[in-house]
Amino acid sequence: MTASPILEVSGVSLAFGGVRALSDVSFSVPEGAITAVIGPNGAGKTSLFNTISGFYRPQAGSIRFAGTSLDGVRAPQRAARGLARTFQNIALFRGMTVLDNIKLGRHAHMRTGVLDALFYWGRAQKEELELRAEIEERIIDFLEIQHIRNASVGTLSYGLQKRVELARALAMRPRILMLDEPVAGMNREETEDMARFILDVKEEWGVTILMVEHDMGMVMDISDHVVVLNFGQVIASGTPREVQGNDAVIAAYLGSGDVGAIARRIKAEAA
Numbered sequence: 095m096t097a098s099p100i101l102e103v104s105g106v107s108l109a110f111g112g113v114r115a116l117s118d119v120s121f122s123v124p125e126g127a128i129t130a131v132i133g134p135n136g137a138g139k140t141s142l143f144n145t146i147s148g149f150y151r152p153q154a155g156s157i158r159f160a161g162t163s164l165d166g167v168r169a170p171q172r173a174a175r176g177l178a179r180t181f182q183n184i185a186l187f188r189g190m191t192v193l194d195n196i197k198l199g200r201h202a203h204m205r206t207g208v209l210d211a212l213f214y215w216g217r218a219q220k221e222e223l224e225l226r227a228e229i230e231e232r233i234i235d236f237l238e239i240q241h242i243r244n245a246s247v248g249t250l251s252y253g254l255q256k257r258v259e260l261a262r263a264l265a266m267r268p269r270i271l272m273l274d275e276p277v278a279g280m281n282r283e284e285t286e287d288m289a290r291f292i293l294d295v296k297e298e299w300g301v302t303i304l305m306v307e308h309d310m311g312m313v314m315d316i317s318d319h320v321v322v323l324n325f326g327q328v329i330a331s332g333t334p335r336e337v338q339g340n341d342a343v344i345a346a347y348l349g350s351g352d353v354g355a356i357a358r359r360i361k362a363e364a365a
């Protein structure tokens with residue numbers, strides 16, 4: 095992998111009381127690529143995501159984003175700097191329309207404070223609003239959700255709701271998009287659609303992707319780089335092919351129920 099890292103996690107440790115969720119975790123996320131974090135249940139994936147997005151404060155280690163330390167930077171400021179995320183359980187306003195939910199994404203860039211407000215009053219503000227509306231339209235078009243733009247989110251299928259969540263995250267104009275189990279609970283067709291959108295977000299929008307996902311087929315198909323966690327530690331990282339053939343990874347998945355999928359993939363790759 096030659097691209098320079100946009101995100102660098104160095105020696106991060108996090109404990110909840112006596113439970114060590116993350117132990118000395120280090121890895122980097124190359125810019126413009128798709129990086130997946132995988133690992134059996136309880137491996138620490140969600141804890142890692144919450145630490146990177148600023149919801150948890152690690153006891154040790156540091157995280158750098160776009161060359162700057164995130165130490166002491168709170169979650170909303172991380173989002174405003176271009177670190178957007180979606181959640182394992184959909185976090186949309188179900189009673190609001192698709193368009194209104196997407197508009198909420200722009201709040202990460204809203205100016206606050208009297209001076210900022212004064213500065214932004216007038217022409218600059220008008221241009222900013224026009225630009226935002228244009229971006230929202232591009233996102234709606236790109237994710238093929240034109241037909242449901244005025245539908246209430248609560249009435250939509252699960253797959254479409256996940257797509258709206260992706261749209262809202264894109265409306266934040268992120269540099270890195272963190273997707274927490276983007277295809278969990280989806281059927282095959284919805285999964286394939288979402289995988290295609292994620293690839294397009296990378297290729298057409300140039301957004302770096304960091305995702306946690308249990309669907310091995312999807313991870314191995316679209317990721318450029320895979321990081322494997324087990325018991326809060328990084329046990330392997332590399333290309334999908336490198337990781338699939340790694341003994342420690344296969345051992346970690348033994349007994350987890352996911353090993354069948356991994357074994358099938360390895361067999362298919364070898365054939």
Ligand SMILES: Nc1ncnc2c1ncn2[C@@H]1O[C@H](COP(=O)(O)OP(=O)(O)OP(=O)(O)O)[C@@H](O)[C@H]1O
Nearest residue numbers: 110113114115133134135136137138139140141142
């Ligand atoms: N808020 C919390 N309080 C106490 N312990 C926690 C908390 N969150 C996570 N843990 C513990 O930290 C460890 C890592 O959990 P985490 O949820 O990060 O794993 P995960 O890889 O995301 O699992 P899954 O794939 O099941 O979502 C587990 O032992 C878990 O029980």
